[in-house]
Amino acid sequence: MNSRIGIDDARELWLHASDEELKRLAQDIRARYHEPDRATYMVMRIINYTNVCVAQCDYCAFYVLPNQDGGYVLSREDVFAKIDELVEFGGDLVAFNGGFNPRLPLDYYCDLFASVRERYGDRVEFYALTIAEFVFLSDRAKLSYADAAARLRDAGVHWVTGGGSEILTEDFRKRHAKWKYTVRDYFEAQRAIVESGMKTTATMVIGFDETLDERLEHLQRTRDFQDETGGLFSFLCWTYKPYGTAFGGREISPPEYWRHIALSRIFLDNVKHVRTSVLTQNEDAFRALDYGADDFDLPIEDEVTQKAGARIDLDLDGLLSIPRRLGYTVEYRRAERPAALTA
Numbered sequence: 195m196n197s198r199i200g201i202d203d204a205r206e207l208w209l210h211a212s213d214e215e216l217k218r219l220a221q222d223i224r225a226r227y228h229e230p231d232r233a234t235y236m237v238m239r240i241i242n243y244t245n246v247c248v249a250q251c252d253y254c255a256f257y258v259l260p261n262q263d264g265g266y267v268l269s270r271e272d273v274f275a276k277i278d279e280l281v282e283f284g285g286d287l288v289a290f291n292g293g294f295n296p297r298l299p300l301d302y303y304c305d306l307f308a309s310v311r312e313r314y315g316d317r318v319e320f321y322a323l324t325i326a327e328f329v330f331l332s333d334r335a336k337l338s339y340a341d342a343a344a345r346l347r348d349a350g351v352h353w354v355t356g357g358g359s360e361i362l363t364e365d366f367r368k369r370h371a372k373w374k375y376t377v378r379d380y381f382e383a384q385r386a387i388v389e390s391g392m393k394t395t396a397t398m399v400i401g402f403d404e405t406l407d408e409r410l411e412h413l414q415r416t417r418d419f420q421d422e423t424g425g426l427f428s429f430l431c432w433t434y435k436p437y438g439t440a441f442g443g444r445e446i447s448p449p450e451y452w453r454h455i456a457l458s459r460i461f462l463d464n465v466k467h468v469r470t471s472v473l474t475q476n477e478d479a480f481r482a483l484d485y486g487a488d489d490f491d492l493p494i495e496d497e498v499t500q501k502a503g504a505r506i507d508l509d510l511d512g513l514l515s516i517p518r519r520l521g522y523t524v525e526y527r528r529a530e531r532p533a534a535l536t537a
């Protein structure tokens with residue numbers, strides 16, 4: 195397949211293509227970027243620096259409101275201890291992810307990230323925030339996205355990832371997360387991150403009540419953004435965990451996840467890496483390598499998804515034996531420093 199597929203083709207493939215056909219088409223696109231029998235991975239930890247949040251997304255089991263019992267903000271020492279433990283595990287990537295905490299000013303983030311960069315240098319890379327948090331803290335600071343991005347970059351930040359995107363349609367946002375951000379804000383903020391020289395990624399979460407058309411709209415917007423900016427390093431898709439959330443619901447099946455990974459790989463022909471989610475799919479995540487994924491994380495902590503039912507397996511050798519048994523050579527991948535920020 196040489197030409198790019200459109201929304202109608204994608205809908206047709208989802209509804210009528212066999213698993214084997216989807217796999218073959220996805221592997222064709224994968225082969226443009228990667229050797230067929232090779233996959234890469236990282237060992238990482240998500241540090242949830244605060245659980246206080248005013249966004250009140252109905253699919254979230256993690257947050258508490260300001261003034262409610264159980265709210266916390268991690269100290270710098272707590273953060274360092276978590277990073278040290280990750281390093282002992284052999285990992286070198288941290289992703290900071292927390293709630294929309296109105297008591298934390300932009301200076302809190304800049305000080306925290308500068309202290310992490312100062313202590314660990316380039317030995318440990320970190321995803322500073324998600325685009326969702328970045329939108330919130332820019333608005334709170336009354337700064338343009340460009341100015342807020344410059345502040346973070348000057349504090350030593352290299353990456354602000356595309357997390358917190360779930361499904362990028364305005365209807366979905368209104369149904370489930372009306373105080374989080376608008377789709378327009380999301381992409382404007384992400385564009386500012388790219389233009390500042392930092393790196394970013396695309397993400398997606400499926401398994402709520404989103405329609406097929408909403409999934410396809412999300413993919414279309416992602417591909418358009420990549421056409422315009424070239425700033426997306428990777429696309430990671432994971433699945434909604436419904437336990438303990440206000441919205442509730444049921445988990446989707448692994449085969450539905452694998453098919454969606456294949457469709458994403460085919461549609462996002464301009465994104466180099468398609469990543470499968472061990473955090474939410476556990477052992478079943480590795481089968482997605484056959485459906486076009488090429489890369490994955492082995493996370494040792496993420497309170498957000500664990501609170502909603504995710505299970506973390508710390509037997510990393512045991513996990514890595516699964517893709518090997520499927521016929522893949524797996525190699526460790528270090529997070530890259532953006533070329534624009536090379537010292």
Ligand code: SF4
Pocket residue numbers: 247248249250251254255256257292293294326371374
């Ligand atoms: S998903 Fe994130 S933004 Fe939404 S309520 Fe939970 S912590 Fe807050």
